[in-house]
Amino acid sequence: MWTNKMISSKILDYFGLYLKNSHHPPCITISSRKMSQKLNPNPTYDVIILGASGFTGKYVIREALKFLNIPSSPLKSLAIAGRNSSKLSHALQWAARSNPQPQIPILTADTTDPSSLRHLASQAKLILNCVGPFRLYGEPVVKACADSGCDYLDICGEPEFMERMEMKYHDKAVEMGSLIVSACGFDSIPAELGWMFNSRQWLPPAICNRIEGYISLESDKRIVGNLGTYESAVLSVANADKLQELRRSRPKRPRPVISGPPPHKGPMVHHLKEIGLWAVKLPSADATIVRRTLSCLAEAPRGLPGVNESTEQIERKEAFWSSIKPAHFGMKIASKSLLGVVHFIIVGWFIGHFGQTSIGRWLLLNFPSVFSLGYFRTKGPTEDEVASANFKMWFVGHGYSDGNLASQGNRKPDTEIITRVMGPEIGYSTTPIILVQCALVLLKERNNLPKGGVFPPGIVFGPTDLQDRLQQNGISFDVISKNAIN
Numbered sequence: 001m002w003t004n005k006m007i008s009s010k011i012l013d014y015f016g017l018y019l020k021n022s023h024h025p026p027c028i029t030i031s032s033r034k035m036s037q038k039l040n041p042n043p044t045y046d047v048i049i050l051g052a053s054g055f056t057g058k059y060v061i062r063e064a065l066k067f068l069n070i071p072s073s074p075l076k077s078l079a080i081a082g083r084n085s086s087k088l089s090h091a092l093q094w095a096a097r098s099n100p101q102p103q104i105p106i107l108t109a110d111t112t113d114p115s116s117l118r119h120l121a122s123q124a125k126l127i128l129n130c131v132g133p134f135r136l137y138g139e140p141v142v143k144a145c146a147d148s149g150c151d152y153l154d155i156c157g158e159p160e161f162m163e164r165m166e167m168k169y170h171d172k173a174v175e176m177g178s179l180i181v182s183a184c185g186f187d188s189i190p191a192e193l194g195w196m197f198n199s200r201q202w203l204p205p206a207i208c209n210r211i212e213g214y215i216s217l218e219s220d221k222r223i224v225g226n227l228g229t230y231e232s233a234v235l236s237v238a239n240a241d242k243l244q245e246l247r248r249s250r251p252k253r254p255r256p257v258i259s260g261p262p263p264h265k266g267p268m269v270h271h272l273k274e275i276g277l278w279a280v281k282l283p284s285a286d287a288t289i290v291r292r293t294l295s296c297l298a299e300a301p302r303g304l305p306g307v308n309e310s311t312e313q314i315e316r317k318e319a320f321w322s323s324i325k326p327a328h329f330g331m332k333i334a335s336k337s338l339l340g341v342v343h344f345i346i347v348g349w350f351i352g353h354f355g356q357t358s359i360g361r362w363l364l365l366n367f368p369s370v371f372s373l374g375y376f377r378t379k380g381p382t383e384d385e386v387a388s389a390n391f392k393m394w395f396v397g398h399g400y401s402d403g404n405l406a407s408q409g410n411r412k413p414d415t416e417i418i419t420r421v422m423g424p425e426i427g428y429s430t431t432p433i434i435l436v437q438c439a440l441v442l443l444k445e446r447n448n449l450p451k452g453g454v455f456p457p458g459i460v461f462g463p464t465d466l467q468d469r470l471q472q473n474g475i476s477f478d479v480i481s482k483n484a485i486n
């Protein structure tokens with residue numbers, strides 16, 4: 001199933017195309033070296049959830065159990081793993097609610113022990129990694145998967161980790177047939193599928209020039225995140241210079257060709273009357289991940305070749321990508337009140353300034369509630385708080401009713417299309433739903449997906465049925481309005 005023979009001449013065309021254009025460890029590489037076999041072609045488990053005892057991990061178990069061994073599901077065998085089997089057992093009990101504890105194997109693995117990770121990777125088709133902060137614990141897991149040919153998804157939202165893993169392990173993952181995709185949670189699938197959904201509403205001759213995403217979080221109770229996410233954010237900010245260094249050290253990737261001029265910066269805080277929200281720029285992973293997907297698309301405009309695709313599937317995938325047009329993309333966090341936005345700015349200021357020094361980080365990490373104004377708590381949200389929260393992610397697209405207008409000097413966009421992705425609480429409802437649905441797509445459609453490599457999620461899951469699956473599981477995609485603008 002995974003041999004060279006399966007690589008069709010069409011796929012080789014792609015390689016030729018992109019090798020001409022790129023100096024970067026690219027989206028679709030095939031190593032000229034020999035293609036290695038997976039270490040274990042018949043692993044015991046479809047999926048192992050690593051870090052299953054964590055705050056997010058236990059919600060991921062709960063979500064995965066819904067799809068275990070039901071007839072339509074490709075998930076037939078599941079194990080959970082971590083460094084403490086008694087905590088894992090409690091997490092399993094919690095995830096099963098009052099039902100009898102399911103017979104799920106509990107495996108031991110520690111990210112400080114590479115041999116335990118290699119053993120884990122040799123037992124699974126796919127590892128779902130919930131151990132974070134990823135900059136501290138993620139690399140050995142990625143390495144074990146890349147070395148053994150095991151597939152890997154995670155819920156990381158840390159750009160430097162993702163880009164470093166791409167740089168270090170892409171070639172190995174290609175060689176071993178290990179598909180490695182980070183950011184398969186709220187970071188950054190709603191942004192990835194959301195901009196693509198907006199882009200697909202621009203029917204020729206209309207063309208999109210820019211899409212701005214606006215996240216708004218709502219709840220009858222408090223909106224609270226667990227310490228793990230806060231710690232990851234603090235460490236990302238503290239190491240922002242390393243991300244810049246990493247990017248400078250890498251060859252430039254091809255840029256997508258976008259119709260029309262780039263958008264003006266605009267004020268730091270602004271009110272968007274169309275959706276009644278105040279907004280400020282959000283330095284999340286979303287925009288960087290969308291840009292990585294756009295670079296992949298610039299290298300491979302017809303998408304990534306799958307392991308063993310039918311002609312029909314290739315046509316479907318190419319039709320999907322031809323309906324997507326690159327656009328400038330940014331992400332903002334929004335609130336109904338100006339005061340809400342002021343809160344976000346204060347939290348951002350604390351993390352941005354205190355995160356620079358070790359004493360500042362100590363303060364941030366030891367008093368999360370104080371410095372996040374109550375948005376993060378050491379013990380995380382209660383189940384009630386999770387159940388009552390939800391998100392809306394608005395995508396405001398501006399472009400031209402006719403693509404020819406885009407090339408007329410600095411002509412302003414004349415059309416606006418607003419779409420929305422909406423779902424339950426972001427960290428512990430939406431993220432597990434997305435991660436588990438990505439896993440099911442991967443298990444079911446493995447032949448249609450790239451054989452191996454390290455990729456952003458949009459380029460891998462964009463043309464699959466992931467959006468439909470999310471819609472069936474409580475995450476909606478809607479067109480809100482299409483208007484001419486002055």
Ligand SMILES: NC(=O)c1ccc[n+]([C@@H]2O[C@H](COP(=O)([O-])OP(=O)(O)OC[C@H]3O[C@@H](n4cnc5c(N)ncnc54)[C@H](OP(=O)(O)O)[C@@H]3O)[C@@H](O)[C@H]2O)c1
Pocket residue numbers: 051052053054055056057082083084087109110111112130131132133134137155156157183184185186187188226227228229230232233426427428431
């Ligand atoms: N994409 C998103 O939108 C999204 C949403 C939610 C969370 N996240 C990310 O997910 C990560 C986890 O967050 P969380 O709140 O669940 O954190 P958490 O509650 O602290 O969980 C961390 C997990 O990692 C495990 N772990 C830590 N060190 C380990 C090691 N050396 N070997 C094996 N396992 C180890 C912990 O095991 P023990 O139980 O034994 O301590 C625990 O299971 C964070 O990076 C967060 O940013 C992302």
